[in-house]
Amino acid sequence: MSEPYHSQSIPFLVKNRLSDKVRAHSQLTKREFLKFCGASFCMLSVPHLFGFPETSQAQMIKKGLIKTRLSPFFTSLERGEIQCELCPHRCRVAKGKRGLCKVRENRDGKYYSLVYGNPCAIHPDPIEKKPFFHVLPGTISYSLATVGCNFQCKFCQNWEISQAFPEEIYNKEFPPETVVKEAQEIRAQSIAYTYVEPTVFYEYMIEICHLAKKAGLLNVTHSNGFINPAPLKNLCKVLDAANIDLKGFTENFYRELCGGELGPVLETLKTLKKEKVHLEITTLIIPTKNDEMSVLKEMCLWIKKELGPDTPIHFSRFYPLYKLKTLPPTPVSTLDRARTVALSAGLEYVYIGNVPGHEAENTFCPKCKKMVIQRTGYMVGEIHLRDGKCKACGKPIPGIWT
Numbered sequence: 001m002s003e004p005y006h007s008q009s010i011p012f013l014v015k016n017r018l019s020d021k022v023r024a025h026s027q028l029t030k031r032e033f034l035k036f037c038g039a040s041f042c043m044l045s046v047p048h049l050f051g052f053p054e055t056s057q058a059q060m061i062k063k064g065l066i067k068t069r070l071s072p073f074f075t076s077l078e079r080g081e082i083q084c085e086l087c088p089h090r091c092r093v094a095k096g097k098r099g100l101c102k103v104r105e106n107r108d109g110k111y112y113s114l115v116y117g118n119p120c121a122i123h124p125d126p127i128e129k130k131p132f133f134h135v136l137p138g139t140i141s142y143s144l145a146t147v148g149c150n151f152q153c154k155f156c157q158n159w160e161i162s163q164a165f166p167e168e169i170y171n172k173e174f175p176p177e178t179v180v181k182e183a184q185e186i187r188a189q190s191i192a193y194t195y196v197e198p199t200v201f202y203e204y205m206i207e208i209c210h211l212a213k214k215a216g217l218l219n220v221t222h223s224n225g226f227i228n229p230a231p232l233k234n235l236c237k238v239l240d241a242a243n244i245d246l247k248g249f250t251e252n253f254y255r256e257l258c259g260g261e262l263g264p265v266l267e268t269l270k271t272l273k274k275e276k277v278h279l280e281i282t283t284l285i286i287p288t289k290n291d292e293m294s295v296l297k298e299m300c301l302w303i304k305k306e307l308g309p310d311t312p313i314h315f316s317r318f319y320p321l322y323k324l325k326t327l328p329p330t331p332v333s334t335l336d337r338a339r340t341v342a343l344s345a346g347l348e349y350v351y352i353g354n355v356p357g358h359e360a361e362n363t364f365c366p367k368c369k370k371m372v373i374q375r376t377g378y379m380v381g382e383i384h385l386r387d388g389k390c391k392a393c394g395k396p397i398p399g400i401w402t
């Protein structure tokens with residue numbers, strides 16, 4: 001996933017302390033509250049995924065499997081084998097074995113999710129961090145993930161949890177009802193399924209989504225888009241917004257660097273658009289891997305034609321980590337060139353991420369060119385929108401604003 005590299009998961013122990021602080025600051029104005037959260041998140045952003053003690057504060061936290069849930073997405077084959085129907089890998093799994101994502105297991109010919117109700121990361125984030133720039137700016141998104149992923153990206157920013165087995169990580173017993181309750185307690189306005197690929201905890205996510213909808217919260221996801229059409233369409237019924245990683249625009253990039261395929265991701269983008277889920281796209285630009293401007297131009301033209309020129313895209317800066325430590329960080333000049341290419345291709349909302357203070361963190365009206373939302377990092381400043389339209393010229397700006 002390319003939610004910014006410093007957003008890695010926070011241990012529950014720390015998270016619980018943070019929640020107390022958040023509650024203690026419930027009298028703050030929205031801006032003060034966000035400022036407080038932003039500062040706290042920066043301070044606490046070092047991952048401590050292993051080895052925090054099982055104290056009384058962490059009673060419901062355990063290393064290893066806690067609960068399982070039968071998956072509705074599998075087909076039975078001969079000799080007790082099954083085929084998983086959740087994502088395009090369509091893993092064929094023998095009895096006692098697991099699929100590629102490591103969190104689904106064939107037990108006596110039935111397929112089970114091993115992470116239902118057991119997140120390893122819960123974190124109240126500014127929604128700008130997902131990143132969503134056209135969804136309720138300046139609000140908190142209650143973000144969570146379990147262990148596991150259906151990709152093996154060599155540049156993964158959260159590899160400690162995405163590539164782990166559930167037995168290797170501390171997980172929490174955290175039923176969907178509690179997720180929604182806690183999100184309401186900290187006055188989050190959305191729940192975000194993020195950090196790893198949420199498809200791998202689909203059964204958990206969909207139950208939270210239904211409860212969140214009833215409670216008046218938005219459901220948003222940051223996903224790699226590698227999901228089969230049936231579960232995706234089912235999810236679209238309760239999903240308000242999706243930020244999909246379009247990690248590159250060649251099959252070779254997806255095969256070599258992600259262990260996935262481009263085709264199904266493009267289909268997911270088209271489906272989300274058709275199902276009227278608010279859509280934003282993120283592309284992490286990695287030096288020498290996907291920074292060719294001719295390919296980026298082709299990608300932007302595809303987005304314009306298939307999804308519309310008003311689809312927001314975030315070009316995000318790569319920092320060397322995980323299996324691509326020998327590469328340099330993306331030069332800001334490369335991101336600037338990518339932005340110029342995207343704007344010339346006709347895309348109207350082109351952002352640059354992971355470069356705090358860059359002008360392209362702001363939203364500009366494509367018609368009158370005035371700034372409509374001002375941002376610095378994850379902090380939202382002035383907003384010049386009225387009823388979802390540019391205050392200066394009245395052009396509608398796509399997004400979820402109320």
Ligand code: SF4
Pocket residue numbers: 084085086087088089090091098099100101102104149150199200
């Ligand atoms: S969700 Fe996991 S088990 Fe199912 S097909 Fe995808 S990688 Fe395989």
